[in-house]
Amino acid sequence: MIVVTGATGRLGRLVVDGLLESVPADHVVAAVRNPGKAADLAARGVKIKEADYERPETLKGVFAPGDTVLFISGDAVGRRLGQHRAVVDAARAAEVARIVYTSVLHADTTPLALAADHRGTEEHIRASGIPFTFLRNGFYTEVYAASVLQGVEHGVIFGAAGEGRVAGAARADFAAAAVAVLTREEDGDKIYELSGDTAWSLPELAAEVSAATGRPVVYQDLPHADYRQALIDAGLPEPAATMYADIDLDIVRGALSPTPGELSALIGRPTTPLRESVAAILREA
Template identity: 50%
Template sequence: MTILVTGASGHLGRLAVEALIARGFAPADIRAGARDTSRIADLAARGVEAVPLDYDAPASVEAAVRGVEQVLLVSASEPGKRVPQHLAVIDAAKAAGVAQLVYTSAPRATESELVVAPDHKATEEAIAASGIPATILRNNWYTENYLGTAAQARETGVVASSAGDGRVASASRRDYAEAAAVVLTTPGHLGEVYELGGDTSWDFAELAAALAEVLGREVALAPLSTEAHRAALRDAGLDEATASFVTTLDADIRDGALAEVTGQLSRLIGRPTTPLREGLREALA
């Protein structure tokens, strides 16, 4: 049996390949797809089959999917472009008769107001319409998403946020990658939709405290209104679209879009999820 992991040169895809190997899956039975295979040369050196796979080049997708039984479709990284990119993989998987498609989605994707949810909702609907046996992994936020915040806090001693008292049930990418490996290597997951996230949620005051401990310096939370936050981001050099995206995300967090704790991730991986401080410390190391 061969498993294709898309986006294998990215953070999550690479960790998923490593998690499959750690679970005893033979490297030769893992096909790692990447736009630039030189970026996964180290995986190829371990016996993994590295193949070109560009979401924007359907022929490369079709070639990568051909002959595999399972596909881990790691969500593409560019909002607004994801749906056609994902459709290329779904169409190729259907044509190849793939037995299981695993997709990394977003929390409550079909009902959430989260700014990134529409692309994931459309992808989930396309997977359902395709008829491919599938497992949906609705991943909450990655703790590593806050490395930029950590860099700012290291420099300024401030965490700026317009998320109010909103909470985030984050976990480390390694946790989510391990969950993907579990559903690819154990039975009973076809047709399931898992809401995955950390065992505990945190707010931005707790994030500032965690960063103070990890960075070894004082870090204060600067709570801002959405308008003030957007203006501060523009003053820092962000373009209007990026500043609007960041503040819309903070508003979604304030409204509870990332707060849900389900326990499904820790149950899948058979251990507690990585705590915020530990995840930050590992990511910054």
């Protein structure tokens, strides 16, 4: 069986959709926090199992010997390491064949603060002895959806990243990479550093929004402290505002700019260009 945790999330659903193009539905397990939200997947023949990272007792019985598990990382930054360890421990106890974990680009060396949980999870997976594949994902272009819509509404995209570059790719690109790995034999432990083919800056993002809408949209660079405060004023909790502002500093340092080409090689096509991602964000708004 192929087990996808977090299968009703935005990445998980794309992965399940991709799997169902080549894998019988009864060979796919959607492990989800709320089974009621997976009714549509059940209707397609996918097996549904409850798996709440916050409640380790729900993880028993989710995995079985020989399973391949796509372990999609949780979103509780700063407290998810304990959750992740519980998932890995349950997979080890079940004697799964492989665990495929969605990590972060260059998890072992990146200065990104959000990478600490990923580093700890990778270490726990290594220590478990389970054969593994680490999908070290860069930024989804969709992370900037709110910025795109802000640009449309106000004509300005704010940040503190200067001319720093982001090798973003569409979430669908990263999902396709997961499907590729899950549906083929992997020999030994593998690590993939995944990012878009082309790195772009926030001024270039603003220019693409302007081109797509026919409205003037510019990027305004702010000092780190001012940007952090602007995020707080916009309603973000202080820890989240600090994290996002710090990410812009890491972008300036080049933490998200590498373009090794491993993502496009894995999915067998170029990654989605920024212009197409902006157009998709605007269509879905």
